[in-house]
Each structure stands twice: as C-alpha cells, then as structure tokens.
Amino acid sequence: MVWFILLFATVGMALISSLLLLDRRMPLYYVQVHVGVMVLPIAAALAGLIFADHHAAAGLWRFDILAWFMALFILTLGWMIARFCLRYLHGDRAYRKYFSLLTFTVSTAALTWMNNDIRLLVLFWGLPLLGLAQLTRLKREWRPARTAAVRMAMVFSLSWLALFAAGLWLWSATGHWQLSLALSSESIRHLEWWEKTGVNVLLILAAIIPAGQWPFQRWLLESAVTPTPISAVMHAGLINAGGLLLTRFSPLFSGDISQMLLLVLASISVLIGTGISFVQVDYKRQLVASTMAQMGLMLIQCALGAYVAAVIHLVLHGLFKATLFLQSGSVVPNPNKTIHRSRNLSKTWLFAGAAAGLAVGVMFWLTSPEENAKLLSALILGWSLAFVWGRIAVFENGRTIGLIVLAGLALASGAVHVSFMKLLHTSVPLFRTSIITEMAAVFILIAGGLAGIWFSTHRSSDSFVRLYMWLVHIGEPRSESVESHPHYLAAYLKKERI
Missing domain, CATH: 1.20.120 (Four Helix Bundle (Hemerythrin (Met), subunit A))
Structure with missing residues (x-):
C-alpha cells in the first residue's frame, strides 16, 4: 500500500x-x-x-x-x-x-x-482515449486533423459504451462491483451461458475498436495525420490496451464460443493489415497497417488463452513501434548514399532461410511444453526468421554481418521472452485452449501467407490486380481526411504579415 x-x-x-x-x-x-x-x-x-x-x-x-x-x-x-x-x-x-x-x-x-472496481475501470478506460483524441485535435487549424479527431472520438465512445454495458451487465449478474469477486470461479459458475457470451461480445467490441481491428480499422488508417510523437504514443501504448482488457477479464473467456469470434476478427485483421502495409507507399501508413496486423496477432493469442504471450507481444511491439515512429524521418533517402541491392536472389539462399525458419519453429514447439498456444508461437517465430532471412538476401554486401546480428537478436529476444514469462506467470492467468481452435488459427494464417506468395508471383493475373486495388482502396483515407496543401500554414503566414 x-x-x-x-x-x-x-x-x-x-x-x-x-x-x-x-x-x-x-x-x-x-x-x-x-x-x-x-x-x-x-x-x-x-x-x-x-x-x-x-x-x-x-x-x-x-x-x-x-x-x-x-x-x-x-x-x-x-x-x-x-x-x-x-x-x-x-x-x-x-x-x-x-x-x-x-x-x-x-x-x-x-x-x-x-483498478479492482468495475466502475473505476470503465472510467479509466475512457480517460486515456479522451486524452488521445484531444492530442489529435490540438492541430485544429488543419481540417484533416479535426476530422481524424472527430472520428476517433466517435469510435472511442462506442468502445467506452461497450465496456460500460459489459461492466453493468456483469455487476447485475454477479452482484459484485469488485472485479476480483465478479470474476471468481463461484461468480462465473452462476452465470448463464448467454450472459457470459453477451458480456464477452461487449468486451471484444470494447477491445478491438482501440486496436484498429476489422471492421473498425478506418479510424486507425486515418490517424496518420497526427504529429509523429502522438502517433508513437498511440501505436506504442493505447492501441495495445485491448489485449490488457481481455487479460483482466480472461476468466470469462475460458471455454466460451466468443473466443472463436475474436479469433476470426483478429485473423481477418492480420491478413488485411499485412496486405495494406505491402501496397501503401506512405511510410507512416505502412506503420499504421503494420500495427493493425500486429494487434491482430496479439488478439489471436488472447483468443487462444496465451495471455502471457499477448502481454509480452504488446510490450515488445510498443517499444519497437515507438522507435520506428520516432525515427520515421530517417527513411528520407540520402542522395549521397547508395545501397547496392541484388536483383537476382539466390534460390539456395531463400531455401536455406525457409529451412532455418522451419527448424527454429519445430525446435521451439518441441522444447516449450509449458507454452500455451505454442504451435502458433512456433509458426510466428519460424515465419519471421524466414522473412528476415529473405530481406537480408536483397543486399549484395553485408549478408554475413546481417546473419550474425539476426542470431544475436534472436538470442536476446528469447532471453527477454523467458524473463517476462517468469515475471508475469503468477499474475496473468493461463487457460488451455483446444488444439482444434489453435490449429484453426494456424491454418488461417498459413493459408493467408501462401495466398500472398501466390499473388506476388502472379502479378499479371486479374486476381492480383483486383486484390491490389481493393487493398489500396480500403487503405486510403477518406477525402475529407487528407488535404493536397496545408492551407492552415498559409493562414499563419497571412496573419504574420498583417
């Protein structure tokens, strides 16, 4: 105390x-x-x-x-x-x-x-969202910023109302405002299945809106107009809050059908967010779409009961994404610096990367018996290694150094993962999910990845063109959220002259 x-x-x-x-x-x-x-x-x-x-x-x-x-x-x-x-x-x-x-x-x-009180939790859930909307609105002289702030306020209000309704329903069904009592085994045992599912659906709605998940991703894609530090706060902190909310209410989701609903919505968000990040040319919008996909992966972990992995994911993603946003100015190309890229990628090198990813994934799966949703974690780990290996192959020089750095980062990531697991296992509940549900998530992600590979190798097909244009369309902001010229700057200059 x-x-x-x-x-x-x-x-x-x-x-x-x-x-x-x-x-x-x-x-x-x-x-x-x-x-x-x-x-x-x-x-x-x-x-x-x-x-x-x-x-x-x-x-x-x-x-x-x-x-x-x-x-x-x-x-x-x-x-x-x-x-x-x-x-x-x-x-x-x-x-x-x-x-x-x-x-x-x-x-x-x-x-x-x-917070250990449902009423306080609902209140504090809304306050950071209100602060984020107000931060976006500070540049109110700029029409896109005003529009983005209004949209954020609207969707955040829906998220807050969903959590308010879920908290009120839970109190009405259990008779407890204290969160630890309302989520105790005895209280949950007395809930009817429809009450439990109804509260869970409201909690999912409250979580996926700030996370920018489908079908509520539009506000996130339009938030690129916010100043870079505010984008860092948004993507590194508040967007991750959905995973923490579901972690706090995790006893309600054990064995409930709402887990499958969350799994489907999050999987769709991963595929759409990844696709948008590939077709966007604006760097900040690429980062925004990447956040949408990463939050989808985090919510898939929540749907599978791997809440410790989800918390670790959101923390590491927060640090990584904050760094990317704060260093976004460094992506402006230096005309005096030339990077030599290899046009003809070695198939042997790419095959070696795929084999290394497969080996690491299988090794993780076999050596992590205590890990929940370890099949999904093995897939993400192996796929990530193969992807980064392929990126290293693009460069003609420095491949060996790149592999050494990659190995060091992999070891550091493993050490951090183990440390966080030991730290959080006592306060984050562990719920085993069915292997069928986990395999469904893995199948969706593998199918999406293979479809992406097929489309990338058949760029002249009508299917690729339609998919590409659709991703561009849903990844672009509305016309009122962009401006061809920052007219508010002209107004500033006019006032200064007067």
Missing part, C-alpha cells in the same frame, strides 16, 4: 506540474523541468515492481505484478516520447498543451490496470 501511495503521489505531482505548463506566466524552459518531474512516477513504479506485495489489494485498487509492470512500461514510454517532443515540437503553437495532455494521457493509462 505504501508503494501505491508513493506512485499515486508522484503521478499527482506530474499532473499538477502539467497544469502549471498552461500558465503563460510560467517560463518556457519549465517544460524541461516538467519532463524531469515525469521521472518520479517511473521510479515509484519500479520500486513497487521490486518491493511491493504483489498479492495485496486495497478496496478499489489491486497491486499485482501485471499492474506494476504495465505502469512502469507506460510511464517510461511516455517519458521517452516527452523527451523527444522537447525539440521536435519546439515552436508549435500548442507546445505547452502537448506536454500537458501527454502527461494526462500517460498517467491515466498507467493507473488503469491497477
């Missing part, structure tokens, strides 16, 4: 400091002081993760390892992005407001997973 009070106090200090930023009498260099204040909650979360009683609960709050771990991750990620914003957003008219809203969004998101 002491460590939570410390965390709550330091978060309060950060929020008060963010309000001081809005006072124009406060000198601009105070922004740097505020970013320093944001380190205090990180230190408190780290201390809580190490020293706190991970089985304690106090009324409306819970302090398990997952709660402390996610608080540490979210707060650290927010601080890193704030540091990046110091220079990147310097000179923006809403410079102070960005830091204020960023602190609010990150702080409420960090406290969300410490």
